[in-house]
Amino acid sequence: MSRFALPIPQLRARTGPRTDELARVRLASAGSARGRQIPVRHAPTSVASSVCGFCSTGCSLDVHVRDRRPVNVVPTDVYPVNSGSACPKGWEAMTPMSSAGRATTPLLRRGGRLEPVSWDVAFDEFCSKVRRVQADHGADSFAFLSTGQIVTEEMALLGAVAKFGLGMVHGDGNTRQCMATAVTAYKECFGFDAPPYTYADFEESDVVVLVGSNLAIAHPIMFERLQRNPHRPEIIVVDPRATETAMIATRHLATAPKSDQTLFYGIARELIAREAIDRRYIAEHTSGFEDYAAFVADFDAGRVCAATGLDVESYLGAIDAIAAGKRVSFWWTMGVNQGHAATRTAQAIIALALMTGNIGRPGTGANSITGQCNAMGSRLFSNTASLFCGRDTTNPEHRQEVADIIGIDAAAIPDRPSWAYDQIIEGIVKGKIRGLWVIATNPAHSWINHGHLHDVLERLDVLVVQDLYADTETAVLSDLFLPAAGWAEKEGTFINSERRIGRVRALHQPPGDARTDFEIFQGIAEVWGCGPMFRRWRTPAKVFDLLAELSRGRPCDISGIGGHTGLDEVAVGVQWPQPEGSLDTAVERRLFEDGRFFTPDQRARFVFEEPTVAPERASDRYPLVLLTGRGTTAQWHTQTRTGRSPVLAALGPEHLYVDMSPADAEARGVKSGDTVAVTSRRGAVEARVFVTPSVATGQVFLPMHDRRINVLTAPGFDPYSRQPSYKHSAVQVAAV
Numbered sequence: 001m002s003r004f005a006l007p008i009p010q011l012r013a014r015t016g017p018r019t020d021e022l023a024r025v026r027l028a029s030a031g032s033a034r035g036r037q038i039p040v041r042h043a044p045t046s047v048a049s050s051v052c053g054f055c056s057t058g059c060s061l062d063v064h065v066r067d068r069r070p071v072n073v074v075p076t077d078v079y080p081v082n083s084g085s086a087c088p089k090g091w092e093a094m095t096p097m098s099s100a101g102r103a104t105t106p107l108l109r110r111g112g113r114l115e116p117v118s119w120d121v122a123f124d125e126f127c128s129k130v131r132r133v134q135a136d137h138g139a140d141s142f143a144f145l146s147t148g149q150i151v152t153e154e155m156a157l158l159g160a161v162a163k164f165g166l167g168m169v170h171g172d173g174n175t176r177q178c179m180a181t182a183v184t185a186y187k188e189c190f191g192f193d194a195p196p197y198t199y200a201d202f203e204e205s206d207v208v209v210l211v212g213s214n215l216a217i218a219h220p221i222m223f224e225r226l227q228r229n230p231h232r233p234e235i236i237v238v239d240p241r242a243t244e245t246a247m248i249a250t251r252h253l254a255t256a257p258k259s260d261q262t263l264f265y266g267i268a269r270e271l272i273a274r275e276a277i278d279r280r281y282i283a284e285h286t287s288g289f290e291d292y293a294a295f296v297a298d299f300d301a302g303r304v305c306a307a308t309g310l311d312v313e314s315y316l317g318a319i320d321a322i323a324a325g326k327r328v329s330f331w332w333t334m335g336v337n338q339g340h341a342a343t344r345t346a347q348a349i350i351a352l353a354l355m356t357g358n359i360g361r362p363g364t365g366a367n368s369i370t371g372q373c374n375a376m377g378s379r380l381f382s383n384t385a386s387l388f389c390g391r392d393t394t395n396p397e398h399r400q401e402v403a404d405i406i407g408i409d410a411a412a413i414p415d416r417p418s419w420a421y422d423q424i425i426e427g428i429v430k431g432k433i434r435g436l437w438v439i440a441t442n443p444a445h446s447w448i449n450h451g452h453l454h455d456v457l458e459r460l461d462v463l464v465v466q467d468l469y470a471d472t473e474t475a476v477l478s479d480l481f482l483p484a485a486g487w488a489e490k491e492g493t494f495i496n497s498e499r500r501i502g503r504v505r506a507l508h509q510p511p512g513d514a515r516t517d518f519e520i521f522q523g524i525a526e527v528w529g530c531g532p533m534f535r536r537w538r539t540p541a542k543v544f545d546l547l548a549e550l551s552r553g554r555p556c557d558i559s560g561i562g563g564h565t566g567l568d569e570v571a572v573g574v575q576w577p578q579p580e581g582s583l584d585t586a587v588e589r590r591l592f593e594d595g596r597f598f599t600p601d602q603r604a605r606f607v608f609e610e611p612t613v614a615p616e617r618a619s620d621r622y623p624l625v626l627l628t629g630r631g632t633t634a635q636w637h638t639q640t641r642t643g644r645s646p647v648l649a650a651l652g653p654e655h656l657y658v659d660m661s662p663a664d665a666e667a668r669g670v671k672s673g674d675t676v677a678v679t680s681r682r683g684a685v686e687a688r689v690f691v692t693p694s695v696a697t698g699q700v701f702l703p704m705h706d707r708r709i710n711v712l713t714a715p716g717f718d719p720y721s722r723q724p725s726y727k728h729s730a731v732q733v734a735a736v
């Protein structure tokens with residue numbers, strides 16, 4: 001089987017015939033025939049573009065390939081997302097291809113040690129281990145945890161093979177840590193998981209409200225687009241910290257952590273009181289407004305300012321700005337999604353857009369920004385939390401539809417929903433989950449309260465990890481390790497935050513015996529004996545075609561794209577929905593331009609609830625609130641990929657720093673550079689202090705990239721989305 005669905009010679013040679021093909025160089029060194037021109041052979045350089053494999057912005061990168069090796073990466077100049085820009089991670093995207101330390105062979109734990117084995121042995125071991133656990137403890141005792149970082153086609157194949165082929169019931173993704181809240185909020189309000197915007201909205205708004213989103217660090221190219229907005233917009237940043245993003249704000253609302261829900265109810269009340277709302281839009285396109293208005297009436301300025309810590313003037317000033325806006329866009333990310341009341345908070349943002357009619361027009365929207373390169377792909381096409389394309393696995397008609405389209409028996413499709421990530425972990429504790437297969441995620445670093453998780457993973461009978469690297473915090477605990485190909489080593493698509501589907505290409509041979517995740521899933525299916533179920537899933541291109549069929553008539557319809565070939569031809573990506581027959585890539589697609597939503601009555605809903613307090617509050621012993629998040633544009637999550645680039649390492653801090661306010665530092669007698677212990681009810685971490693007014697007194701901030709951070713975090717979850725609340729834990733900081 002070839003690793004390359006696309007043979008290298010077929011790469012788009014954009015540069016045409018190169019003069020360096022037979023470059024003539026002058027040998028200038030003494031002793032050589034002076035001035036003689038000799039021909040030097042270089043292989044032709046071809047250039048192919050591929051959507052970046054880090055964040056959800058979805059920039060396109062041009063990979064220059066010579067002698068079947070990538071030699072350079074530069075941002076694509078003609079791609080509508082990034083127009084020739086990239087952040088440091090994009091410029092360093094070649095690191096995983098060239099860095100030492102990539103896993104090159106499957107590993108099996110024997111006598112306590114991981115030892116190299118062949119793929120035949122690895123597949124046999126995988127299947128016999130899963131079968132043994134399932135035979136002893138039931139089909140649902142072996143679960144999987146997947147990712148927003150593999151191509152859509154691989155996600156789809158995994159969801160199909162694991163659930164329809166191997167009979168697994170419980171499978172979730174790291175997108176639970178990230179996007180689950182937005183998914184739940186949109187579904188309840190719009191009837192479908194449907195972020196409505198296009199990036200041009202950053203440039204077309206006259207008021208931009210960013211909530212819990214540090215765009216400058218986490219989505220630098222979106223931030224660049226916001227800075228290109230020619231309308232001199234009001235930029236309102238709602239974040240407890242004075243972030244890099246807040247530096248360009250016209251108004252920074254430094255709210256108390258987790259007070260956003262109250263804030264937005266208060267803003268709604270004021271807008272209604274001032275009649276700064278769109279009554280016609282509300283009447284024609286929404287339901288439940290009267291109840292909403294009655295509910296928010298209690299949130300007067302006194303109550304809001306007490307909860308948020310804002311002074312009345314800045315609070316009312318922000319409302320003036322929103323009320324005066326003609327094109328107001330609301331954007332949110334993890335400051336909202338990761339909270340104990342995250343879903344209702346996101347819905348309070350959606351409510352503001354609805355009641356002011358700021359949706360479905362240029363420069364507007366209630367816009368959740370996704371995180372990982374393919375978080376959007378996982379939301380609709382991974383077959384984990386929902387059945388393909390937003391279908392419901394408990395609905396027999398939906399199961400039959402899917403079975404008919406992919407040509408299998410509907411009985412093979414589980415009729416119960418999967419447990420969420422935290423329920424799978426809880427299932428391990430209770431002995432119900434005995435085996436776990438982890439693909440392209442590193443929970444032993446990233447999961448909340450992971451000190452506990454390490455003990456939990458130890459209880460498993462079998463842990464299988466599939467990753468680029470065998471030395472991640474999770475991989476070193478595995479019983480079986482499967483080495484995977486990474487970005488630009490495989491074919492497929494990613495879907496970015498604005499729903500743009502872009503191509504990812506195989507431009508580099510993965511090291512050693514590493515295989516694409518696609519090949520690994522296929523290999524498992526063959527050895528398991530369910531290969532014949534997936535004959536139509538032979539290549540990533542064929543899987544894309546199947547997904548297009550599955551999407552036909554659904555809100556995320558992609559049947560009109562023309563498959564991988566169509567995407568290759570348009571070369572600028574296509575935003576969903578793209579039903580048959582209307583392909584026009586010049587158009588930036590927004591949802592809800594006609595005011596019709598995906599609910600049964602086509603009206604958007606107002607959903608609300610009384611705010612609740614965070615489960616872990618500051619106390620005498622732990623008087624500070626710990627916020628966590630992205631620390632630098634130059635590092636990605638658990639740093640397995642970016643940590644190996646000397647360039648990126650040089651762009652970030654060398655040590656772990658805890659940001660602390662001058663008053664808190666003074667009270668503890670510490671100054672910048674001092675070593676301190678940050679302690680929570682669950683553990684302690686040593687860090688250096690960075691004294692900065694960017695954090696409020698009573699709060700501290702730690703970047704998530706250090707492997708120790710989640711020893712500290714308090715396990716709280718939103719009850720509807722089950723997303724972890726990474727951004728509110730009580731800690732103490734003391735000099736050591």
Ligand SMILES: Nc1nc2c(c(=O)[nH]1)N[C@H]1C(S)=C(S)[C@@H](COP(=O)(O)OP(=O)(O)OC[C@H]3O[C@@H](n4cnc5c(=O)[nH]c(N)nc54)[C@H](O)[C@@H]3O)O[C@H]1N2
Nearest residue numbers: 212213214218257258333334335371372629630633636637
């Ligand atoms: N460089 C880099 N970029 C990345 C990533 C990376 O690892 N590195 N990861 C990607 C992924 S997967 C994701 S999900 C995104 C995340 O992107 P963001 O959500 O923008 O990043 P975070 O830093 O996690 O959180 C954003 C902000 O939330 C604030 N915050 C904390 N608590 C609250 C609160 O209660 N209310 C409000 N309003 N704000 C609060 C924090 O102070 C922080 O500044 O970034 C993506 N981009």
Ligand SMILES: Nc1nc2c(c(=O)[nH]1)N[C@H]1C(S)=C(S)[C@@H](COP(=O)(O)OP(=O)(O)OC[C@H]3O[C@@H](n4cnc5c(=O)[nH]c(N)nc54)[C@H](O)[C@@H]3O)O[C@H]1N2
Nearest residue numbers: 174178440441442446466467484486628637638640704726
């Ligand atoms: N304290 C705190 N914790 C957090 C957060 C926070 O804000 N604060 N944010 C949370 C969020 S939003 C997220 S998204 C998670 C991210 O958490 P993780 O998903 O655990 O982090 P990554 O480092 O991105 O892990 C991805 C893994 O996949 C591997 N990989 C990359 N490409 C491929 C591939 O093509 N195939 C295979 N098989 N493997 C591949 C990488 O080597 C890496 O080990 O962290 C969460 N944790």
Ligand code: SF4
Nearest residue numbers: 052054055059087090
């Ligand atoms: S902004 Fe995101 S998509 Fe663009 S180059 Fe950086 S990491 Fe890649």
Ligand SMILES: [Mo]
Nearest residue numbers: 177178371372
């Ligand atoms: Mo994320």
